[in-house]
Amino acid sequence: MTITSKPLVERNMCGANFKFSKPEIKAIVTTVGRRAISFMESAESMGLSEKEALRLAKTLSLNTRHVVSGNQTTTDLCFESAMNILATLNLDAKSVDALIMVTQSPDYASPSSANNLQHRLGLSERCMAFDMRLGCSGFVYGLSVAYSLVESGLERVLLCVGDVASRLVKADDHSIAPIMGDAGSAILIDSGKKDSFFQLYSDGSGERALYIPNSGVRYNEFDKDLPCYIKMDGAQVFNFTLQRVPSMLSEVLTFSNFTKDDIDYFILHQPNKYILNSIQKICEIPDIKFPKDTQSIYGNQNSASIPGTISGFLSHVFERRQIRSIFAGFGIGLSWGACMIQTDKIYCPPTVLQKE
Amino acid sequence: MSEIEQYLKEAFLAATSDQYPDLHMKMDMHPIINLFDLLDSLSIVAVLIETENLLQIKLGGHISLADETIFDASKSPFLTWSAWVSYVNEKYDHH
Numbered sequence: 482m483t484i485t486s487k488p489l490v491e492r493n494m495c496g497a498n499f500k501f502s503k504p505e506i507k508a509i510v511t512t513v514g515r516r517a518i519s520f521m522e523s524a525e526s527m528g529l530s531e532k533e534a535l536r537l538a539k540t541l542s543l544n545t546r547h548v549v550s551g552n553q554t555t556t557d558l559c560f561e562s563a564m565n566i567l568a569t570l571n572l573d574a575k576s577v578d579a580l581i582m583v584t585q586s587p588d589y590a591s592p593s594s595a596n597n598l599q600h601r602l603g604l605s606e607r608c609m610a611f612d613m614r615l616g617c618s619g620f621v622y623g624l625s626v627a628y629s630l631v632e633s634g635l636e637r638v639l640l641c642v643g644d645v646a647s648r649l650v651k652a653d654d655h656s657i658a659p660i661m662g663d664a665g666s667a668i669l670i671d672s673g674k675k676d677s678f679f680q681l682y683s684d685g686s687g688e689r690a691l692y693i694p695n696s697g698v699r700y701n702e703f704d705k706d707l708p709c710y711i712k713m714d715g716a717q718v719f720n721f722t723l724q725r726v727p728s729m730l731s732e733v734l735t736f737s738n739f740t741k742d743d744i745d746y747f748i749l750h751q752p753n754k755y756i757l758n759s760i761q762k763i764c765e766i767p768d769i770k771f772p773k774d775t776q777s778i779y780g781n782q783n784s785a786s787i788p789g790t791i792s793g794f795l796s797h798v799f800e801r802r803q804i805r806s807i808f809a810g811f812g813i814g815l816s817w818g819a820c821m822i823q824t825d826k827i828y829c830p831p832t833v834l835q836k837e
Numbered sequence: 838m839s840e841i842e843q844y845l846k847e848a849f850l851a852a853t854s855d856q857y858p859d860l861h862m863k864m865d866m867h868p869i870i871n872l873f874d875l876l877d878s879l880s881i882v883a884v885l886i887e888t889e890n891l892l893q894i895k896l897g898g899h900i901s902l903a904d905e906t907i908f909d910a911s912k913s914p915f916l917t918w919s920a921w922v923s924y925v926n927e928k929y930d931h932h
Contacts, residue, residue: 540883715878716908724905762901
């Protein structure tokens with residue numbers, strides 16, 4: 482495996498930096514929950530008055546979100562996305578050397594959901610399969626591991642990312658439920674010849690800025706009686722984002738030796754429109770290069786939000802020409818990462834609604 | 838009161854009057870009132886959005902007012918009204 486690190490002297494400032502020369506993204510498919518919920522229509526069921534609902538809708542640009550029904554899980558959404566790629570590109574499932582699943586909403590705490598998908602997709606027993614437990618930074622982290630595997634010799638890796646976050650929040654909790662959407666993306670990575678650059682970061686001191694109490698085997702007194710749902714300190718996450726993300730975007734450009742003008746799209750995790758607007762203005766990136774409507778239409782898709790944005794708003798561009806992109810994910814952990822990726826024309830249909 | 842401060846007051850009232858109908862009276866009586874403690878986080882974001890929009894209409898050009906100090910309990914510009922006015926003036930000067 483070829484991993485090139487920057488000099489140690491800059492390590493504290495720049496985090497884990499590495500670059501690759503072989504892996505290429507060949508396909509991206511995103512499947513979202515079939516059920517579209519209008520925020521204004523659901524506001525009353527969350528105990529919001531019309532005035533409060535309008536205030537939330539205006540401030541956070543809430544419109545609709547797509548969620549699963551019943552017992553549907555992340556692996557169901559990712560299965561549909563992965564099958565779409567295999568079937569449409571007429572690929573032999575046995576040609577996949579590795580399957581990585583990034584999710585915070587696995588089918589079980591153990592075993593890995595990747596094992597379930599390996600079997601359902603008909604992948605070979607010689608295919609390695611494992612989960613990565615990450616949220617909003619998960620796509621960039623997962624992509625870095627997939628790229629590492631291809632760089633070190635594998636020919637084909639399938640990366641599945643996503644969450645059914647609607648099942649990780651209390652349905653009537655109006656502080657967080659209206660934000661969350663369900664999505665599962667599959668990304669096909671093959672060996673080829675493309676340079677890419679990654680920077681990954683983490684800060685566990687912010688562990689409880691965004692977490693699910695009583696969801697593992699640790700029991701804390703301060704978590705006593707708290708329900709097992711996502712708990713967010715919005716203020717801390719807001720500060721973290723504005724402190725870390727603009728500088729990360731600047732650093733990944735420097736590391737990859739490109740300027741803003743060289744980049745076609747800056748595709749960031751999509752928590753809400755206001756925070757994205759703020760990052761965009763701080764970094765002085767033109768509107769056309771900075772999509773930010775995903776959360777308003779589909780909800781916060783967590784680790785699927787970057788491929789979800791490509792599928793939702795840029796599929797026609799990624800299908801037609803060569804693109805140079807910066808991807809940046811940030812959130813729960815606290816964890817954040819960015820990469821500079823170049824793609825040729827790829828298979829990238831518009832967002833797919835989950836089958837009935 | 839400066840032109841910018843008038844706009845700030847207008848935007849502040851527009852963003853908070855539904856949720857906090859008596860706040861402007863409290864601010865007049867207690868000018869050093871801690872707005873950071875009084876407002877919920879959604880209201881603070883609403884003030885930022887309303888202010889950015891109004892300044893863009895009145896003065897032209899977009900000034901981004903959000904930064905990592907906004908929700909910092911010891912550094913937030915919302916600790917007092919005068920701190921908020923100074924903060925926005927500084928952002929405007931560097932715009």
